[in-house]
Amino acid sequence: MPLFKYKAASPDGKVSELLIEGDSEPDSLVRLRQRGFMPLESYGQVQSFPQEKNWRFWQGGGFDACDFTNRLAPLLKAHIPLERALGIIAQGADNQNYTRTVNDIRKGLHEGKKFSALIRDHGARFPRIYANLVEAGEETGSLTEIIAELQRFLNERKDMRNFLLTSSIYPAFVIAVTGTVVILLFTVFIPRFSKIFVDMGKPLPFITKVMVEISNAMIGLWWLWIILAGVLAFLVSRIRKGGRIADWWNETVLKIPIFGELLILTEISRFLRTIAVLIQNHVHLLSTMQIAVNVLVNPRIARTFADVPPELKGGAKLSTALSKSGYVPKHALQMLSIGEESGNMGGMLNQVADHYEEMLRTKIKRLLALFEPVVILFLAAVIMAVVLSIFLAILEMQNI
Numbered sequence: 001m002p003l004f005k006y007k008a009a010s011p012d013g014k015v016s017e018l019l020i021e022g023d024s025e026p027d028s029l030v031r032l033r034q035r036g037f038m039p040l041e042s043y044g045q046v047q048s049f050p051q052e053k054n055w056r057f058w059q060g061g062g063f064d065a066c067d068f069t070n071r072l073a074p075l076l077k078a079h080i081p082l083e084r085a086l087g088i089i090a091q092g093a094d095n096q097n098y099t100r101t102v103n104d105i106r107k108g109l110h111e112g113k114k115f116s117a118l119i120r121d122h123g124a125r126f127p128r129i130y131a132n133l134v135e136a137g138e139e140t141g142s143l144t145e146i147i148a149e150l151q152r153f154l155n156e157r158k159d160m161r162n163f164l165l166t167s168s169i170y171p172a173f174v175i176a177v178t179g180t181v182v183i184l185l186f187t188v189f190i191p192r193f194s195k196i197f198v199d200m201g202k203p204l205p206f207i208t209k210v211m212v213e214i215s216n217a218m219i220g221l222w223w224l225w226i227i228l229a230g231v232l233a234f235l236v237s238r239i240r241k242g243g244r245i246a247d248w249w250n251e252t253v254l255k256i257p258i259f260g261e262l263l264i265l266t267e268i269s270r271f272l273r274t275i276a277v278l279i280q281n282h283v284h285l286l287s288t289m290q291i292a293v294n295v296l297v298n299p300r301i302a303r304t305f306a307d308v309p310p311e312l313k314g315g316a317k318l319s320t321a322l323s324k325s326g327y328v329p330k331h332a333l334q335m336l337s338i339g340e341e342s343g344n345m346g347g348m349l350n351q352v353a354d355h356y357e358e359m360l361r362t363k364i365k366r367l368l369a370l371f372e373p374v375v376i377l378f379l380a381a382v383i384m385a386v387v388l389s390i391f392l393a394i395l396e397m398q399n400i
């Protein structure tokens with residue numbers, strides 16, 4: 001659903017800004033008043049909740065929705081009331097931001113608000129799927145089962161994110177070390193030896209001249225590297241802001257060999273997993289698609305699903321509507337079609353998502369296995385060329 005931003009007063013007179021979902025602005029106003037708030041000012045429709053702040057190397061400094069769910073799920077399974085469970089979590093929190101967030105939600109429960117509404121009020125701290133699933137659990141009386149499902153979903157997503165992050169650390173480290181060694185060779189090592197040869201007035205072998213020219217270019221054109229770094233920083237900022245450059249990049253990055261394939265596989269597996277979880281927990285299909293599209297990072301892929309909601313409203317099957325995208329593999333569409341016929345779409349999509357996530361892990365592991373020898377061979381070739389150039393220069397001096 002679209003989001004609308006309001007400045008509103010709570011029953012106790014406290015003024016705050018809220019994000020409210022609704023089919024339209026009048027519908028969002030109704031939802032706002034149902035929560036007991038008095039609207040003071042409307043800021044109109046906004047695109048989405050702010051990006052989650054949980055994508056970090058560590059989670060010590062803020063609220064983590066996955067950790068919160070891991071603490072909440074076992075308490076609810078033990079038949080502890082939600083309000084008391086939140087109190088226990090707040091007491092065991094290890095930082096003020098975490099405690100404040102949980103106490104805010106607990107306070108809202110005391111005021112008679114729904115748990116799902118309170119989660120939406122803290123939209124920046126929870127993924128969008130969270131509030132919709134909790135709302136479905138409240139309506140069906142199965143909140144404990146829904147929280148357990150969210151726990152599994154968030155942990156699987158976190159494991160995949162950690163795997164991708166951990167897998168990228170090693171290549172980044174190797175590239176950084178290789179780049180540092182190459183830069184030191186051509187900016188420190190070669191200039192010192194070339195100065196000795198030049199001072200002696202001896203002719204240099206061809207390979208030595210090539211190494212010296214590369215070194216002179218790297219040192220003499222230092223200003224060019226600063227310009228290139230500035231242009232790169234400018235392009236990155238423009239890509240983040242959106243526009244034509246961002247559209248061009250989002251489309252080009254998908255065409256890069258190997259990397260583009262991995263990116264598409266990551267996006268589609270996350271997309272199918274989200275649909276599966278929502279369908280299995282009885283969320284309306286149109287809302288499911290809106291939430292699933294929002295988890296896609298690449299706008300180019302997300303735009304290919306723009307016609308899915310109209311297709312669904314027209315009575316088309318989900319498999320038929322998704323086939324218009326071009327990014328959903330035929331195997332996934334076939335399995336989804338079987339799930340539609342058997343009435344088990346969610347379970348079938350979960351199996352498909354498992355398959356693609358495992359495929360993604362395998363491809364990354366193979367890529368890393370190939371990456372290490374390639375980088376080592378490149379570094380060895382550069383060092384060998386430098387050593388050979390110096391060795392030949394020394395032999396040339398001895399022969400003269």
